[in-house]
Amino acid sequence: MQRDAQKEVIASSDVVITTAQVFGRKPPVIVPREFVEGMKRGSVVIDMAAESGGNVEGSAPGEVVELNGVKIVGTGNWPNSVPRDASQMYSSNLFSLVSEFWDDEAKTVVLDFDNDLIGCVITHNNDIVNQTIANIRSGDQ
Numbered sequence: 633m634q635r636d637a638q639k640e641v642i643a644s645s646d647v648v649i650t651t652a653q654v655f656g657r658k659p660p661v662i663v664p665r666e667f668v669e670g671m672k673r674g675s676v677v678i679d680m681a682a683e684s685g686g687n688v689e690g691s692a693p694g695e696v697v698e699l700n701g702v703k704i705v706g707t708g709n710w711p712n713s714v715p716r717d718a719s720q721m722y723s724s725n726l727f728s729l730v731s732e733f734w735d736d737e738a739k740t741v742v743l744d745f746d747n748d749l750i751g752c753v754i755t756h757n758n759d760i761v762n763q764t765i766a767n768i769r770s771g772d773q
Contacts, residue, residue: 638662643670650687651680656764658685665689665699673701682706 642648642663648671653659659681668677668690679691683706686692690699691706698704710718732749735742743756754762760769 639667639670642667643672645671645675647676647678649678649680652687653681653684656768659687661687661689663688668699668702668704671700671702675702676705677702678705678707680707680710683708 648663650662652662663677663679668688671677677688677691679686679688681687682691683693686706688704688706690697691704693706694708695706696703697706712718729749729752730741732747733741733743743750743753751762754760754765760766
């Protein structure tokens with residue numbers, strides 16, 4: 633049902649922008665070829681994850697591909713093309729992340745391993761606590 637709704641919305645859109653990326657893995661394909669083929673001629677799909685594998689079937693990193701009159705823009709490294717804005721956004725996100733763990737009274741970072749954000753922690757007390765990184769290091773990708 634969700635897939636049908638997504639296909640219908642994409643078919644009626646002039647522009648679709650995808651950004652889904654998963655650290656350490658190939659990004660999911662969320663716009664299959666059949667969805668692109670259902671779009672109006674002249675529509676544009678921007679795949680911001682193209683460089684790491686792509687969210688749009690048929691996208692190519694750094695290239696504009698045309699499929700049935702629909703342009704698929706396989707963007708490269710967006711943060712590199714807008715360094716000041718990317719730096720400001722990164723610093724704001726990092727501040728927000730650290731703030732989640734910061735104890736104002738103790739003036740230190742306090743890790744709550746029941747917090748969903750703990751998945752962002754890579755190491756703790758000299759141990760790799762992030763399962764994705766641990767699997768990559770051990771070769772169990």
